[in-house]
Structure formats: structure tokens, C-alpha cells
Amino acid sequence: MVLAITRSVIFAKVVVALTGLVMVGFIIGHTSGNLLIFVGQDAINTYAQGLKDIGAALWVVRSALIISVVLHIYYTLKLTALNKAAKPIGYKKTTYKRSTFASRNMTILGLTILFFIIYHLLHYTFQVTHPQFKDLQDSLGRHDVYNMIVAGFQNPIICIFYILGVLGLGYHLRHGIQSMIHTIGLNSDSAKKYSNLFAKLITIFAVVGLGSIPISVLIGLVGGK
Amino acid sequence: MKLKLNVWRQKDSVTEGAFENFNVNDVSEHMSFLEMLDVLNEDLITDGKEPVAFDHDCREGICGSCAMSVNGYPHGHRKGTTVCQLHMREFNDGEELWIEPFRAKGFPVIKDLVTDRSAFDRIIESGGYVSVRTGQAQDANSIPIRKENADVAMDAAACIGCGACVAACPNGAAMLFTSAKINHLNLLPQGQVEKNERTIAMVEQMQNEGFGSCTNHYECESACPKSISINFISDMNKAYIKSKAFGKAGI
Numbered sequence: 001m002v003l004a005i006t007r008s009v010i011f012a013k014v015v016v017a018l019t020g021l022v023m024v025g026f027i028i029g030h031t032s033g034n035l036l037i038f039v040g041q042d043a044i045n046t047y048a049q050g051l052k053d054i055g056a057a058l059w060v061v062r063s064a065l066i067i068s069v070v071l072h073i074y075y076t077l078k079l080t081a082l083n084k085a086a087k088p089i090g091y092k093k094t095t096y097k098r099s100t101f102a103s104r105n106m107t108i109l110g111l112t113i114l115f116f117i118i119y120h121l122l123h124y125t126f127q128v129t130h131p132q133f134k135d136l137q138d139s140l141g142r143h144d145v146y147n148m149i150v151a152g153f154q155n156p157i158i159c160i161f162y163i164l165g166v167l168g169l170g171y172h173l174r175h176g177i178q179s180m181i182h183t184i185g186l187n188s189d190s191a192k193k194y195s196n197l198f199a200k201l202i203t204i205f206a207v208v209g210l211g212s213i214p215i216s217v218l219i220g221l222v223g224g225k
Numbered sequence: 226m227k228l229k230l231n232v233w234r235q236k237d238s239v240t241e242g243a244f245e246n247f248n249v250n251d252v253s254e255h256m257s258f259l260e261m262l263d264v265l266n267e268d269l270i271t272d273g274k275e276p277v278a279f280d281h282d283c284r285e286g287i288c289g290s291c292a293m294s295v296n297g298y299p300h301g302h303r304k305g306t307t308v309c310q311l312h313m314r315e316f317n318d319g320e321e322l323w324i325e326p327f328r329a330k331g332f333p334v335i336k337d338l339v340t341d342r343s344a345f346d347r348i349i350e351s352g353g354y355v356s357v358r359t360g361q362a363q364d365a366n367s368i369p370i371r372k373e374n375a376d377v378a379m380d381a382a383a384c385i386g387c388g389a390c391v392a393a394c395p396n397g398a399a400m401l402f403t404s405a406k407i408n409h410l411n412l413l414p415q416g417q418v419e420k421n422e423r424t425i426a427m428v429e430q431m432q433n434e435g436f437g438s439c440t441n442h443y444e445c446e447s448a449c450p451k452s453i454s455i456n457f458i459s460d461m462n463k464a465y466i467k468s469k470a471f472g473k474a475g476i
């Protein structure tokens with residue numbers, strides 16, 4: 001039985017890897033942008049206004065991102081189901097030599113991220129959970145993203161939720177980036193060494209970068225009187 | 226030495242199995258794991274009981290017949306060793322061991338520790354043939370091969386097809402086995418003629434047999450008694466996509 005290429009597991013794996021790469025690119029950009037909050041109110045509000053001013057082109061990037069998220073989830077859930085079915089019975093004594101907490105929990109970590117993304121969009125992007133965020137303006141009449149973030153992180157429960165979401169992302173990236181590099185065929189000794197380093201660096205950047213924001217607001221380092 | 230064994234007993238492929246406990250005494254640390262089971266079976270036969278069924282043939286670590294998991298490790302915990310070559314000195318006196326068949330949907334249990342691994346034969350079969358010149362045997366060194374390719378092809382050819390990779394993989398994937406077999410031929414000049422068809426056919430047969438897919442746990446590589454490298458999986462992915470997308474154009 002000859003398979004259509006789209007039905008092959010290797011095709012699915014490559015789609016997961018490439019869409020993962022797009023999302024990793026987004027995470028790097030998003031983290032860098034958010035870190036502007038430490039530069040100050042003007043810096044992050046200017047950046048946010050700048051993104052808005054891109055207009056239609058921003059939607060091209062957003063569309064690519066949305067398509068990536070949808071394809072990534074579709075194919076990972078499909079592969080997870082296939083892999084579960086291929087191993088119906090485990091061993092009495094489960095022993096692992098090389099797999100990690102992250103590698104064994106990629107799907108559940110990914111779904112945690114999905115749940116987090118949905119709340120995050122409702123919180124800061126569409127401001128459904130906090131409609132009062134819509135009216136925040138700075139002295140130049142721009143949407144005051146700085147104070148929106150500060151106000152959004154006044155509630156410790158929300159902060160803890162964000163920190164857990166970011167930790168989930170961290171584990172997912174730690175395994176995912178290395179796995180992605182191997183899946184798409186970069187497997188020389190030096191590629192393996194650098195993929196491991198690369199995965200660690202991006203993970204640390206994303207976890208420390210994103211996690212530092214709610215913590216800084218909470219302890220008054222950002223937005224404190 | 227003395228051991229407490231919990232051995233998976235299963236009458237046939239349809240009956241449900243369960244662990245049976247045995248105490249074995251007088252185990253010499255120089256015995257292989259299979260010899261230890263032979264001693265157990267002799268006792269069982271003397272007592273008029275059904276001996277434990279397990280696969281074996283060469284007992285030299287080269288045929289790939291022996292297959293069982295000890296404490297959840299296919300072929301036991303020792304790196305780069307088949308269970309027939311695993312010695313009892315690797316265990317402690319009084320230790321309790323859990324002995325199970327290789328677990329995967331692609332390897333249904335036939336009886337006790339014996340599984341049906343014929344899916345591997347069908348993957349090999351689907352690879353077809355390689356075209357060679359018939360006629361007089363040519364001089365052994367008349368086809369030049371890059372030294373690096375010859376070395377890596379030899380590493381791939383070390384696969385004995387035992388199935389430990391599938392048994393170790395949390396996803397029940399057969400990608401280490403399949404990729405070793407595909408790369409073994411793809412790396413050599415003799416394998417070039419049918420490279421595209423072979424790569425596609427073997428990957429798809431693997432999938433049709435119900436094996437899972439790789440998520441880079443790297444359990445296969447560490448369980449493999451021949452330490453086959455997961456690099457072959459990466460190369461197989463590239464070769465499959467290339468053959469599938471561009472193979473017809475003859476690239």
C-alpha cells in the first residue's frame with residue numbers, strides 16, 4: 001500500500017518540527033519585545049504602537065503563526081495517538097536510560113501551553129477578562145501597555161499561573177528544540193553539540209525573560225511606586 | 226547465588242498472561258542469563274511443569290533471536306549486550322528480577338517470552354532487491370567507496386534485527402531498525418539504483434505494521450545491543466522526504 005506523503009509519519013514529524021521552529025522564532029521575538037518593559041514605559045509603549053502601525057503586514061506574520069499553531073497541534077495529537085496505540089502495554093518495572101521528564105510529557109506540556117495561550121490572549125490581547133485595560137492611555141495618547149502589564153500582574157494568582165505556563169513552555173522547548181533539529185536531519189557531531197546548547201540557551205532566555213516580568217511587577221521592581 | 230524471578234507466563238497469543246514467581250538457587254555468576262533460564266526450565270521439566278518459552282539461537286550475540294526485558298530493560302541493563310551474552314555476575318545475590326517479553330503492538334506475544342517479530346522480516350522484504358551485474362565475480366576492490374561511507378554503512382549493518390529498539394521505545398517505534406537497514410544500503414554504491422523505491426517502501430511498511438514514530442527519547446540507541454546510532458533516523462527522515470517529493474524526477 002503506497003501512502004500519500006501527507007499520511008506518512010515522517011511528513012507529520014517534519015511538519016511538527018517546522019511549525020515548532022516558526023513558534024520558537026515567535027517566542028524569541030515576543031520575549032525580546034516584552035523585555036522592553038525593563039527599559040521603561042516609553043520604550044514598551046513605542047514598541048507596541050510600532051507593531052500596530054505595521055498594519056496589514058503584521059497580519060501576514062500572525063496568519064503564519066496561527067497556521068503553525070493549528071498544524072502543530074493537529075499533527076502532534078495525531079502522532080501521540082499513534083504512538084500510544086503502538087505501545088499498548090508497558091513494563092512492570094518502567095526504567096528509562098535517556099528519555100527525560102520533558103520528552104515523555106511533550107503533549108501534556110504542549111496542551112498546558114495551549115491553555116495558557118488562550119488565557120493570555122483573553123487577558124492582554126483581547127482584554128476580555130479585564131475590559132478596563134482598553135482605556136489605558138499614556139501621555140502621548142498611545143495605548144498604555146506598560147501600565148496594563150503592571151495592572152495585570154497585581155493579582156498573585158494570575159502571576160503564579162503565568163509562571164507555571166512559562167515553566168511548561170520551558171520544558172517543552174528544552175526537548176522540542178533539540179528534537180526538531182534532529183528530526184529535520186541536522187545530525188553531525190557538531191550539530192548535535194550545538195543543538196543541545198541552542199536548546200538550553202533559548203529555553204533559559206524564554207523562561208527567565210518571560211518569567212521575570214510577573215515576578216518584577218509582584219515585588220514592585222516594575223511599576224512600583 | 227540465589228534469585229527471585231518474576232517471569233511473564235502466557236499460554237498463547239489470545240490468553241491473558243500473568244507473572245509467575247520462581248526461586249532459583251545455585252546460580253553461578255559465570256552463567257549467561259539464558260543458561261540461568263535453562264536451569265530453571267530443567268527443574269520445571271523434572272517437576273512435570275511447562276518450561277518457560279523463550280527465543281534463542283546463536284547465544285553469541287550475533288543472530289538477534291534472543292529477546293526479553295529484564296527489569297524493564299530490553300536485553301537487560303548492560304550497555305551493548307544481548308541477553309544471551311549477559312552474565313549473571315551483573316546481578317546481585319538475592320536480587321528480585323522481572324522478566325517480560327518485548328512489549329509493542331508490532332510484536333504480539335506468542336507464548337511466555339516469545340514474541341512474533343515477523344514485522345521486521347516484512348520491512349526487509351518490502352525493500353526488494355538491489356541490481357547487480359551477474360556474470361563473473363568481479364574483483365573485490367573494483368568499486369571505489371569513500372572510507373567514511375564504508376565505515377558508517379558497516380555500523381548500520383551491525384544491526385542484528387532483534388527488536389530491542391522497539392521494545393525500549395516509549396512510542397513503540399521501529400525507526401532505529403528501519404533506518405539502519407535503509408542507510409546500510411543507501412550509503413553504498415550498490416544501493417544507489419533502487420534507493421528511492423527502497424526508502425519509500427521500507428518506511429511505509431514500517432508504518433503499516435503499526436509501529437509508532439520517533440520523538441527523540443533516545444531510548445532505542447541506549448538499548449541497542451549493537452549501539453546503533455540514532456543519526457540513522459535523522460538520515461532516514463531526509464532520505465524519505467527527498468525520495469517521496471523528488472524521487473520521480475530522478476533527483
Ligand code: HEM
Pocket residue numbers: 013016017018020021023024027069072073076077080103106107109110111113114172173175176177179180181183439440441
Ligand atoms: C499549543 C499546544 C501545543 C501542543 C499540544 C504541542 C505538542 C507537541 C508535541 C507532542 C511535540 C512532539 C514531541 C517530540 O517530538 O518529542 C511537540 C514538539 C515541538 N513543539 Fe510543541 N506543542 C504545542 C505548542 C508549542 C509551542 C507554543 C511551541 C513553541 C514555542 C512549540 C514548539 C515545539 C517544538 C520546537 C517541537 C519539536 C519538534 C520535533 O520534535 O520535531 N510547541 N509539540
Ligand code: FES
Pocket residue numbers: 280281282283284285286287288289290291307308309310
Ligand atoms: S541468541 Fe543469538 S543474539 Fe542472542
